[in-house]
Amino acid sequence: MNAMSIRVLPVGTALPGPPVATATLARHLGLAAEPARRLGDTLGIRSRHLCRDLDGGPPHATLADLATTAAGQAMAEAGVTCGEIGGVVMSTATPDSLMPATVNLVADRLGIDHVPSYQIQAGATGALQAIGVAAQMVSTGRRHTVLVLAGDVSTKQLEIPAASGAASERSALDAASFGDAAAAVVVTTLDRPGAYLLQRLVMRRGTAGLPPGYTADWHGVAERGSPGPVVAYDRDIIAEAVPKLAGDLLGDLLDGVGWRCADLARLLPPQLPGGLAGITARHLAVAADRCDSVVEEIGHAANSLPLFQLAHAYRRSGPGDPVAGVAVDPSDWSAAGVALQRI
Numbered sequence: 001m002n003a004m005s006i007r008v009l010p011v012g013t014a015l016p017g018p019p020v021a022t023a024t025l026a027r028h029l030g031l032a033a034e035p036a037r038r039l040g041d042t043l044g045i046r047s048r049h050l051c052r053d054l055d056g057g058p059p060h061a062t063l064a065d066l067a068t069t070a071a072g073q074a075m076a077e078a079g080v081t082c083g084e085i086g087g088v089v090m091s092t093a094t095p096d097s098l099m100p101a102t103v104n105l106v107a108d109r110l111g112i113d114h115v116p117s118y119q120i121q122a123g124a125t126g127a128l129q130a131i132g133v134a135a136q137m138v139s140t141g142r143r144h145t146v147l148v149l150a151g152d153v154s155t156k157q158l159e160i161p162a163a164s165g166a167a168s169e170r171s172a173l174d175a176a177s178f179g180d181a182a183a184a185v186v187v188t189t190l191d192r193p194g195a196y197l198l199q200r201l202v203m204r205r206g207t208a209g210l211p212p213g214y215t216a217d218w219h220g221v222a223e224r225g226s227p228g229p230v231v232a233y234d235r236d237i238i239a240e241a242v243p244k245l246a247g248d249l250l251g252d253l254l255d256g257v258g259w260r261c262a263d264l265a266r267l268l269p270p271q272l273p274g275g276l277a278g279i280t281a282r283h284l285a286v287a288a289d290r291c292d293s294v295v296e297e298i299g300h301a302a303n304s305l306p307l308f309q310l311a312h313a314y315r316r317s318g319p320g321d322p323v324a325g326v327a328v329d330p331s332d333w334s335a336a337g338v339a340l341q342r343i
Contacts, residue, residue: 006135007195008340009080009186011311012073014151015298016061016180019047020054028054029172039172044278048179048299052155063096063153064105066182070304071110071149074184078192082110086143088117089133091126091303093216094152095119106149115143123214123329124271125203126150126303127183128336132201134187144189150303151182174231179299183307196310196323196340199257202249203336213238213330238272238330243283245335246270246326250284253337259322261286265342266313268325271295271305280326292316306338317342 022045026036040046051061067090075081090103103119116137120129127150134146155178187198216231246269254260261267267286270276271293281291292312295305306327313323319342326337 005189006138006198007188007190007192007343008131008198008310009078009188009192009195010074010314011307012070012075012077012184013304013308013311014066014069014073014182015049016051016066017049019297020050021047022176025054025176026172029175031172035172039176042173043176044296045176045299046296048176048301049181050155051153051180059153059156061153061180063092063094063151063182064102064109066153066180067102067106067149067151067184068109070151070182070184071106071147074186075110075147078186078188080145080186080188082112084145085112085115085147087115087134087137087146088112088149089120089130089137089146090118090149091120091122091130092150092152093121093123093126093302094154094156095121096153103149112147122334123302123331124305125327125329125334125336127306128201128325128327128338129203131185131187131198131338132203132336135198135201138187138189146187148185148187149182150184150307152302152304153180154178154300154302155180177231177233177300179301181298181301181304181308183304183311185307185310193343195343196314197343199339199341200253201336201338202253202256204249204334206333210241210333211237212332213241215331233330239276239279241333242270242272242276242328242330243280245328245333246280247284249328249335249337250324250326253324253326253339257339259324259339263322264290264324265317265321266323267291268306268309268313268323269293270326270328271309272300272328272330314342319343
């Protein structure tokens with residue numbers, strides 16, 4: 001693959017409804033002042049956007065809704081029509097249904113037809129995996145432009161307790177960690193202004209012997225009929241493992257393009273709750289003002305996070321600027337990194 005010929009065009013993003021502040025969510029869950037303060041301190045998340053209202057009722061948006069909005073925005077920004085799209089790749093951990101695949105629901109709504117489509121089941125590294133698949137597709141020369149989608153609607157999996165004053169700190173922590181979001185980019189070999197040149201993409205699978213730092217059941221509590229948390233974090237393992245994994249991968253990524261950390265105009269660090277983005281950035285010895293972190297504003301929106309970071313970095317970079325991003329998925333310890341340069 002000739003990475004120098006592949007361009008990643010500006011990002012489209014979609015968030016459902018207004019932001020829900022952590023303090024608002026804590027009050028809804030009936031937490032007292034001290035547990036509410038601990039919740040904010042532990043998470044390091046100020047707000048998130050949700051596809052459900054806190055007071056109940058059906059979801060007001062699906063993953064397909066969000067992804068369609070993000071895709072339309074990305075295609076408009078790129079100046080690309082549906083007829084120019086030669087393939088669609090989507091990454092998500094929370095598809096709207098097992099069948100049909102959410103990627104095909106989105107393609108149908110957009111009017112994209114008679115092209116290959118792929119849906120990747122992944123977590124935090126999924127967006128970079130999807131860009132990798134799209135880059136391989138356009139590098140063959142058989143198609144020049146591929147639409148990449150990434151997103152999650154985690155609130156359909158989590159039960160947000162009613163405002164009854166009975167929520168435990170643990171259930172509140174789980175409910176408050178996540179946010180719903182989707183994002184999209186166009187990957188192309190066409191010469192388009194305002195793009196990033198894809199310099200290198202690195203993906204690694206797993207760390208032998210290390211137990212998962214994060215697990216999620218397919219069904220929520222109400223559907224699976226068994227006790228225990230739907231999602232579970234081992235924050236100690238995550239805090240210990242993520243900075244080292246990210247540091248090792250970033251070193252490999254930059255060595256491959258002849259860059260140093262000091263050369264980076266922007267760094268997209270791994271996005272996990274609990275202030276780990278800042279911890280990892282310090283471990284990587286990159287100044288905070290050169291890091292693009294969004295988990296504090298939109299919660300753990302999983303697959304879409306690297307693309308939201310890229311949108312953030314785009315507004316803060318200029319022609320010639322080198323940008324690198326690293327993602328680590330604590331469910332299987334996969335890691336991915338991308339090196340880009342603004343045209």
